[in-house]
Amino acid sequence: MGVNPIIVKELRSRMRGIRAFAVLTGVLLLLAGMSYLLYRIVLQTMQFANTPVSPLIGQTLFVGLAFIELMMVCFITPAVTAGTISGEQEKLTYEMLMATPLRPSSMLWGKLISALGYVFLLIFAAVPMASLVFIFGGVTLLDMLKALVMVAATAVTLGVIGVFMSAWLGRTVRATTLSYLAVLTLIVGPLLVYIAVGVLRQKEPPSWILIPNPISALFSAAAPVSPYGSPTGFLSQLGMILSGNISVLSGTQMGQGYPRPLYHYTLPFYGCLSLALYLLSTRLVRPSRRWRIRRKEVLVVLALFVALAGVVAVPFLLSAGRYERRTPLPFTPTPMLAVPMPAPAVPMPAMIDRGVQVIQVGPTMAPQPTDSPLPLPTTAPSRAGAAPVPPPTPSPSQSDLSEAEQAAIYAAVIRQLYTVDNGQLEPLQFEAISVSRVTDDEVGAANAPRGNPVVLSESLQAAVAEALWDMGPQVNWMDEVAGAMFVLGNVYPQADGTAWVSGRFWYSKNGISAKTYVLQRIDGAWRVVGELGT
Amino acid sequence: MEARKVGESSAIETRDLTRRFGKLTAVDHLDLQVPVGSLFGLIGPNGAGKTTTLRMLAGLLDATSGEIVLNGQTMNHGRDWGELQRQIGYMPDFFGVYEDMLVWEYLDFFGRCYGLPAARRRQVTDELLELVDLGEKRDTYVQTLSRGMRQRLCLAHALVHDPSVLLLDEPASGLDPRARVEMRELLRELGAMGKTIVVSSHILAELAELCDSVGIIERGRLVISGALDEVRRRATAGRMLHIQALSDRDTAMAVLRDQPGVGQVYAVNGGALEAEFVGDEEAIADLLQSLLARGVRVVAFNEITGDLEEVFLRLTEG
Numbered sequence: 001m002g003v004n005p006i007i008v009k010e011l012r013s014r015m016r017g018i019r020a021f022a023v024l025t026g027v028l029l030l031l032a033g034m035s036y037l038l039y040r041i042v043l044q045t046m047q048f049a050n051t052p053v054s055p056l057i058g059q060t061l062f063v064g065l066a067f068i069e070l071m072m073v074c075f076i077t078p079a080v081t082a083g084t085i086s087g088e089q090e091k092l093t094y095e096m097l098m099a100t101p102l103r104p105s106s107m108l109w110g111k112l113i114s115a116l117g118y119v120f121l122l123i124f125a126a127v128p129m130a131s132l133v134f135i136f137g138g139v140t141l142l143d144m145l146k147a148l149v150m151v152a153a154t155a156v157t158l159g160v161i162g163v164f165m166s167a168w169l170g171r172t173v174r175a176t177t178l179s180y181l182a183v184l185t186l187i188v189g190p191l192l193v194y195i196a197v198g199v200l201r202q203k204e205p206p207s208w209i210l211i212p213n214p215i216s217a218l219f220s221a222a223a224p225v226s227p228y229g230s231p232t233g234f235l236s237q238l239g240m241i242l243s244g245n246i247s248v249l250s251g252t253q254m255g256q257g258y259p260r261p262l263y264h265y266t267l268p269f270y271g272c273l274s275l276a277l278y279l280l281s282t283r284l285v286r287p288s289r290r291w292r293i294r295r296k297e298v299l300v301v302l303a304l305f306v307a308l309a310g311v312v313a314v315p316f317l318l319s320a321g322r323y324e325r326r327t328p329l330p331f332t333p334t335p336m337l338a339v340p341m342p343a344p345a346v347p348m349p350a351m352i353d354r355g356v357q358v359i360q361v362g363p364t365m366a367p368q369p370t371d372s373p374l375p376l377p378t379t380a381p382s383r384a385g386a387a388p389v390p391p392p393t394p395s396p397s398q399s400d401l402s403e404a405e406q407a408a409i410y411a412a413v414i415r416q417l418y419t420v421d422n423g424q425l426e427p428l429q430f431e432a433i434s435v436s437r438v439t440d441d442e443v444g445a446a447n448a449p450r451g452n453p454v455v456l457s458e459s460l461q462a463a464v465a466e467a468l469w470d471m472g473p474q475v476n477w478m479d480e481v482a483g484a485m486f487v488l489g490n491v492y493p494q495a496d497g498t499a500w501v502s503g504r505f506w507y508s509k510n511g512i513s514a515k516t517y518v519l520q521r522i523d524g525a526w527r528v529v530g531e532l533g534t
Numbered sequence: 535m536e537a538r539k540v541g542e543s544s545a546i547e548t549r550d551l552t553r554r555f556g557k558l559t560a561v562d563h564l565d566l567q568v569p570v571g572s573l574f575g576l577i578g579p580n581g582a583g584k585t586t587t588l589r590m591l592a593g594l595l596d597a598t599s600g601e602i603v604l605n606g607q608t609m610n611h612g613r614d615w616g617e618l619q620r621q622i623g624y625m626p627d628f629f630g631v632y633e634d635m636l637v638w639e640y641l642d643f644f645g646r647c648y649g650l651p652a653a654r655r656r657q658v659t660d661e662l663l664e665l666v667d668l669g670e671k672r673d674t675y676v677q678t679l680s681r682g683m684r685q686r687l688c689l690a691h692a693l694v695h696d697p698s699v700l701l702l703d704e705p706a707s708g709l710d711p712r713a714r715v716e717m718r719e720l721l722r723e724l725g726a727m728g729k730t731i732v733v734s735s736h737i738l739a740e741l742a743e744l745c746d747s748v749g750i751i752e753r754g755r756l757v758i759s760g761a762l763d764e765v766r767r768r769a770t771a772g773r774m775l776h777i778q779a780l781s782d783r784d785t786a787m788a789v790l791r792d793q794p795g796v797g798q799v800y801a802v803n804g805g806a807l808e809a810e811f812v813g814d815e816e817a818i819a820d821l822l823q824s825l826l827a828r829g830v831r832v833v834a835f836n837e838i839t840g841d842l843e844e845v846f847l848r849l850t851e852g
Contacts, residue, residue, distance in 0.1 A: 005646030013634040091630035096691065099592050099624040100647040101616040288596040288611075 006110025055138025078179035081162025217266035407463035417505035436484035444502025448516035545730035550600035562754035575745035623692030633677035682713030778834035
C-alpha cells in the first residue's frame with residue numbers, strides 16, 4: 001500500500017504555503033530572544049562570582065532553553081493534534097474515508113505521525129541553536145540527549161492525549177479545551193498535590209508525586225551537576241525544587257543521597273499512558289463495532305504492554321547498581337579493597353610508585369613520634385594541627401589492611417570531619433550525608449601521597465555506613481566526586497602501623513574542610529591521631 | 535448504449551434489513567433488490583430512512599438485524615471486508631472536501647486510500663476529471679470550486695477504484711437547475727458504463743426521468759419497488775387522460791362519461807378535461823374516435839405519464 005495516504009495528505013496541506021515556515025521562524029526567533037535574555041541575566045548575577053563563569057552560563061542557558069522548548073511543546077502539541085480526528089468528522093470527510101479500505105487505525109496512525117512530525121520539526125530545528133551552549137561548556141552531549149529525549153517523550157504523550165480527546169469527543173473545540181486541561185493537570189496537578197502533602201504532613205513530601213510532571217522530569221534529566229556547587233541561576237534553583245531531587249527547604253544542604261532521577265519513572269509512565277490512550281483511540285475511531293473486541297486483539301494489547309514492560313525493565317536492571325539504595329550487606333571481608341577505575345587505567349604498582357615519589361619529595365615532612373599520643377576518644381579527637389609527621393614509608397600494597405580495617409579507618413575519618421573539623425561552632429544535624437564512592441587524593445594536604453582514584457567496593461561501603469550508624473545522618477554513596485559532601489582519599493598504611501587518609505567535607509560555602517589524617521590503631525579501634533601538612 | 539442486463543441478478547439484495555437508533559426504527563425489515571446494471575432510485579420523504587439504508591449498504595453502519603448481499607457475497611466485517619469495500623463507491627449526502635488541497639491531489643489521495651499504484655492513480659485522476667468535466671480545474675484549490683463542481687468532484691472520488699456499485703445519497707441536492715441537468719447526464723453516462731447505481735432523492739421529477747427501477751420507502755418500510763413502469767402501473771391502477779377540446783366542454787364531458795372504462799372526469803384550468811381510464815391502447819383509440827364522432831373538436835388528446843409525484847403522494851400519505 002506504500003506510504004500512509006493520510007501522512008501524504010496532512011504533510012501536503014500542513015507544509016504548504018507560508019504558515020508552517022512562519023511558525024517555525026517565529027519559534028526560533030522566540031527561542032533566540034529568550035536565550036539572549038537569559039545570557040544577560042546570568043552575566044549580571046555572575047558579576048562577582050569567584051567561580052568559573054563560563055560553564056555556569058552554559059548550564060543556565062541549557063536548562064533555560066530546555067524549559068522554554070518544553071513549554072512550547074506543551075502549548076503547540078494540543079493545538080496541532082486535538083483537531084485531527086474531530087476535524088475530519090466536522091468537515092464531513094470522515095465517512096468518505098471510512099468507506100474506503102483505509103483502516104481506521106491507519107488513519108489514526110497517519111494523523112498522529114504527521115502531527116508529531118510537525119512538532120518534532122519545531123523541536124529539532126532548535127537543536128543547532130541550543131548547541132551554542134557547548135561554546136560555554138558545563139553541558140555534556142549526554143545532558144543534551146537526555147533533555148531532547150524528555151522533550152520528545154512529552155511531545156509524544158501530549159500528542160496522543162490530543163488525538164485521543166479528538167477521537168473521543170468528536171468536536172475540535174471541546175477536544176482542544178480538554179487537551180489543554182489535561183496538559184495543565186499534568187504540570188500543575190502534581191505540584192499542587194506535592195505542596196499540599198508537604199503542608200499537611202509538615203515534612204518533605206514523597207517525590208513520586210511529581211512523576212507525571214514533564215517539567216520536573218525535564219529538570220531531573222537536564223540539570224547538570226556542577227563541580228562548583230549547584231548550578232546557579234534562578235531557573236536551576238526552580239528546577240531543583242521542581243525535580244524533587246533536592247529538599248525544598250534546606251537550601252544549604254547538598255543532597256539527600258543519590259536516588260534514581262525522576263525521569264527514570266516519568267518515561268515509563270508516559271509510555272504506559274501513551275500506549276493505553278492510543279489503543280483506546282484505535283477503538284474510538286472505528287465507525288462501527290467499536291467495543292466488539294476479538295480475543296486476538298486482546299492478546300496483541302497484552303503483548304504490547306509486556307513488550308513495554310520489557311523495554312522499561314532492561315535499563316532499570318542495568319542501572320540498578322548505580323541508583324538503588326542497598327540495605328547494609330552482612331559484613332564479609334573480601335580480599336579485594338577496591339576496583340581500579342577503568343578509564344585512566346594505570347596499573348596498581350605505578351600508582352603506588354607515584355605515591356611514594358610524592359611523599360619522598362614532600363616539602364614539610366616532620367618526623368612523628370612512633371609512640372603515638374594517648375588514645376583519643378573518637379567523639380572528641382584532638383585537633384591535631386600540624387602534628388609532626390614521621391618520614392613516610394609506604395607499604396607495598398594497600399591490601400595489607402583488611403576490608404574491616406579500611407572501613408573502620410574511613411568511618412573514623414568521616415566522623416572526625418563531621419563532628420569536629422566541620423568549621424561550625426554548633427554540632428551538625430543532617431538527616432543524610434553523601435559520600436563519593438570514588439576516592440580522590442587531590443583533596444588532601446599538599447604533602448600527602450597521591451594515587452589514582454579507585455572505587456570503594458560495595459561491601460566496604462556497607463561496612464563504613466554501618467560503623468557510622470550512631471553518628472546520626474544516613475550515609476548515601478554517590479557515583480562521583482562532584483556534588484558529594486564527603487570525598488575520601490586512598491588509605492596509605494605506613495610502616496609504623498599508622499595510616500594516612502585524606503578527606504574533604506564540604507556542604508556549603510562556609511563549611512569546607514580538607515585534611516589528610518594520620519590514624520592509628522588503638523585498643524583495637526582506628527583513631528585519628530594527627531594530620532599531615534596544612 | 536449497451537443493453538443492460540436488468541433483472542438477471544441482483545447487485546444488491548437486502549433481507550430483513552433493520553436498523554434501530556434507540557427507540558426509533560430508521561429502517562424496518564427492508565427487502566430490497568437492485569438488479570445488476572440498473573439505475574435504481576430510492577425515493578422517500580425526508581427521514582424515511584434513505585440515508586440510513588445507504589450507509590448500511592456502504593458498510594458505515596451496522597445493521598441491527600438482517601443482512602446485505604453484495605454481488606452474491608454476504609457483507610460482514612470479515613477478511614473480505616476490504617474486497618467488499620472496493621466494489622462500492624459511496625457519495626454521502628452531506629460531504630466535505632479538503633479545501634486546502636488541489637483538485638488532482640484530492641482524487642490522488644483517495645486513490646492512495648484504495649491502494650492504487652502511482653501510475654494508475656495518475657491515469658485515473660485525469661480520466662475522472664475529464665468524465666466529470668473538471669479537467670481544466672485540475673490544478674486549482676478545491677475551495678475555489680462551485681457547489682456543483684464539488685458535487686461532481688465528490689462523485690469522481692467515489693469512482694477512483696472503478697467500483698461496480700455506486701451509492702449516491704442525494705447527488706443533486708442543493709444544485710441549480712443547470713448543474714442538476716449536468717449531474718443527471720453524468721449519471722446516465724455512468725449507467726451506460728454498466729455500473730449499478732443507487733440514487734436516493736426526495737425530488738421525484740429527476741428520478742422519474744433517470745431511473746429504470748425505483749423503490750419507494752416510507753418510515754423505514756419499503757412501500758413498493760420494481761421497474762419504473764411496473765411500479766407506476768401498480769400504483770395508479772389506471773391511466774389518466776388529458777383532453778383539450780374547443781368550446782364544447784360539456785358535450786365532451788357527457789360523451790366521456792358514457793364511454794366504458796372511464797372513471798371520474800375532472801374539469802381543469804383552461805377548459806381542459808382529465809379522465810381516469812382503465813383500458814389498453816386500443817381502448818384509448820376507440821375513446822378518441824367516439825369523441826370525434828360526436829362532434830367534439832379535440833385539440834389535444836394524450837395520456838399523462840411519468841407523474842411519479844402523484845404516485846408517491848398517493849402511496850406515502852404525507
